[in-house]
Amino acid sequence: MRLLWLVPVVPTLILFYLPLSVILAEALKGGEGPSPFVRLFSNPYTFRVIGFTLWQALVSTGVSLMLGLPGAWLLGRATFPGKRLLKALTAIPFVLPSILVVLAFVIFYGNSGVLNRFAMGVFDLKRPPFPILYSFSAIVLAHAFYNFPLAARLIGGFWERHNDGPALAARTLGAGPVRCFLTVTLPGLLPAIFSAAGLIYLFCFMSFAVVLVLGGGPRYTTIEVEIYRAARISLDLDMAAALAVVGAGLTLSMLWITVKMQHRASHAVRGQASRRGTLRLSGKARIFWGFYILLVVLVVASPLVALVVRSFLAQVSRSGPLVWTLKWYDVLFTESGSALSLMAVKNSLVFASLTVCAALPLGMAAAWVTTRSQGVWARFTETAMMLPMGVSSVVLGLGYFKCLALFFPDYSGSRAAVVAAHVVVAYPFVLRSVSASLKRISPSLPQVARTLGAGPFQTFLTVELPLIRSGLVGGACFAFALSMGEINATLILARADTITIPLALYRLIGAYRFFAACALGTLLMGLCVVCFLLLEWMGGESLDPERE
């Protein structure tokens, strides 16, 4: 049991804290001139940036959670055809490099985007009627695009096996449906909500390109912009490290709060989950769900669909009409020989699969030890193991590079380092996803298995593992998606021959081939959906006998 702590802790220390501390040492040692921390905090600009970063992350998290709750109910409680596909789609936004997300938003919401052009055509307007982009709300919208499917998935997985008894009791005690939801159901879901909130907060905290472009400029600068600038433009490694430390400190305290809240909120509710609800919608509810589905379509589906559609359209002649074509796909596979795209696809798939293979056991072990023990130490460990999400991958990549140069002077880029970096970025998702599932398992189940003659490992294999399956599959999907979409660390650590789909995508754009990039993005999404479905399939039937 004691030794089991080592399983998640040691890799985290080696793969994450070691590179990080190498970078940190750099910052503290400093070069000539004043310490980067002094430079940082003597500038009021720093505080403005930090303030804005925290604020936008908070608002985005709130909005994502609110949008995600009804979706969580749909994914957790309702039965409808296509649910598995929908579940698989929730991780899609995470695979897209930020540039494609920006493009997708512009194609759909932009001043000359689908939505505005449609409205201008219908109402015969001169100016675009929905100036949605280039404002604070556009930032929130884009963050909701990424994160509310995640919220729906994480909370939905929890809701699926949530005990309805207390809610029913509240109804009999005279609480209306709304009051009952707010006072009983919602508090019951809090562990999953805090768990999701922690992830979403981190994600928004680290956001950068989306904030800058869709926000409309430097008014909306996050701390990550400054990290990127220091690490990659002004090549001020001390400053990058100092900023990363400040950012990590901020996210760490935030994470600590969510982990603490999550533990506080999880009163283990015993008893059976309710039977699967059949969707019997009354008039009012129908309006609500109709509205909700419209919202989902607008926020998530439309930009993606717009991107996909754009990849099949081309102008045949100057200012001619758009026609359907496979031209851009042709560019991908024939123009420079099929080698690039095929190699990128192969590399991406291999990296992502290996990442999943490594992140799953790591995240699972981390979730297991932290949920099976109590107290400050467990919370601390959980927070510490979530931190990789809160550290810029630019800095992480640099840390890796420094570390490798320190221990392997002959290092010149390798696949193993790339996979290790991907694993570090991805396993916190597995941890969060699995720990929510683990917390639901009544402690007497593993105990009874022990009395029946199963060792701890067998118990895990035969009892706990099958019960956390949905959490595992969810975590695997997100780990896969993150690895497929990762750019920064890959770029810093890779060799010449390790091109991945996102890198190929940037190369296409760098060579003015924007629509071919859309095509490759579409291909990327398609590949991911297939892999997600494969993961779901490997997880077994979504047979959950308790709910038959």
Add this chain to the structure above:
Amino acid sequence: MTLNVNDLFRRYGDFQLRVNLTVSKGEFLSVIGPSGCGKSTLLRMVAGLESADAGSIDLNGREISHEPPEKRGIGMVFQDYALFPHMSVAENVAYGLKLRKVGKKDRESRVRELLALVRLTDKADEFPATLSGGEQQRVALARAIAPNPSVLLLDEPLSALDARLRIDLRREIREVHDRLSLTTLYVTHDQEEALTLSDRIAVMKGGEILQTGTPKGLYERPGHLFTGMFLGLSNTLAGRVEQGWFVTDSGTQVVRWGGPDGPGTLFFRPHHVVLHESPSGIGLSFVVKRVEYCGAWTLVHVVSGAHRVIVFEARDTLWEEGRSGRLEVLPGEGLFFPGLT
């Protein structure tokens, strides 16, 4: 298989658990006590789910206190059934057999046999969520005994079930025990279960076993006031012994009592009381507060000054609410526990 618990000790903050206990081969022993007395902890320590600070547990002379639960060869039934929700009834029962590498054929026949024993043959392929509480607990019982454990541990297995089901199931548990002559340790807070099921009862309080004995012995001759009050219905009167009489605090002589003078509590069962209509004579005057008709008998609640007393009467009793009379404790039936309460 004899189970010996020797000087088992565990400290939780202020609470201390210190137990000595022996369950002989084939014996059905119940541990009973109020919640928080440490009885479940004792059971979990025997199962290996919690560790002891000191002391030892041995099974048939084999020291098992340092073995993990899976090596102890015990079977356990939990209060919340703890059926594996992702396995069918038959798979649940076969779980322990599989781990012991019992062949497929033998396993199947053993599962069939056990399901027949708990009368669930037709539910073999169903999943736990579709079963009623009683059925679930029968599956849990079958699962626990499937690998032929040396000792069967039951942790308040009936507490989540309704009264009628409890009576049925407790009989079944006892029948299974008798048929297999399993050494059984049963933990409950329900005195009726303990009285009806057990060969012997151990009464626990504040982390220690107060006394052990047969149900009849403990009921009729409890060594401690606590034991007497915990097992079955009872009445107590605070007072003192004075010149060969038990006298209540208000000074009324209730019953003759030989023995040294001093304060204490008079303990008697509801059927050790006679109610008289005539107010004159020995005993306490009372007013009837409530009459409960219980079918086979009647329970009369009476009040005498600050004391409340319950009395068994025949089902056609004439006592009614508001009537008054005189209460006599039958000489030689009550017990006096000296000491201030």
Add this chain to the structure above:
Amino acid sequence: MMKRVMLAVLCLCLATLPAYAGNRETDGKLVIYTYDSFASEWGLAPKVIPAFEKVSGLKVELISVGSSGQVLQRAMLEKDHPKADVVIGIDNNLLAKARKSGVLSPYRSAGLDRVPEALRFDPECQVTPFDYGYFAMIYDSEVIKNPPQSLEDLTSDAYKKSVILMDPRTSGPGLGFFLWTVSVYGEDFADYWTRLAPSILTITDSWSSGYGLFTNGEAPLVLSYSSSPVYHVAFEKSSRYKAAAFKEGHYMQIEGAGILKGAPHRKAAEAFIDFMLSETFQREIPLTNIMFPASSATPLPESFSHAVKPEKSLQLSPEVIMTKSEGWLSTWVGAVSK
């Protein structure tokens, strides 16, 4: 469930094994760090590297490390144990940093004689220029009939919310445009940016997203290179996108390559620098890198008539950039954040 997982893992192992089995030898060749669009399949590399390998008989390992800033960064990180011989992509904005870091060693190629004096930006010859270009505003001629003719024109009401710029803190062209305004307005650049603010639709993180927005018709004006229209003419047969020529001149970008101090294959590196200034290499630049070749002897293709070649080119000295840009940028953030 277990069986399926096992099956999948087994398949994966079989599929990935070959990828890790072979580890190439690292002797007798040339290692080059370069930026992504150089190494890309549409970049110069596939056109010129095979030619060099044929001429020299050397094996070239080309490693793309991202943007040009990162080329220098990688070299700085490996200062004590250099693994590469040549770095490509040190431009005039990075030059001072490169010199200060001391990772490069001087080499004067004979080919430099064919490069005009104005382009020989490093007198110490640590960095050898191989191509150059000018930043320019590109406009959509279908939307804008009267293109702006100066930086000042951009502040006009006619271009309200029509300009896409890049953030100088995160993007090379963004920094180029910023320095352009500084070289035109001097210390008063903040006033100009305040006047420019209403015209700006958004300021993007990178050239890629900015130009992507522009191609999607989000705004009719974007910051790019004066040679950008060449791509559209040469590969899309479209002259819709044009570069606007500005009266006050255009800020210039010169790209160069250098040999690392302690390079494992010094001789090969020198041969490669010579090769970069040779006819074979230079003539591929216009249509592949969409930049002007440094060697004046190289003929330009016909489509380059669409590229603006300004009469006046602007440039700030590398030392001034290095010492002052941090302060300027803070002023800039203040001016555009209002």
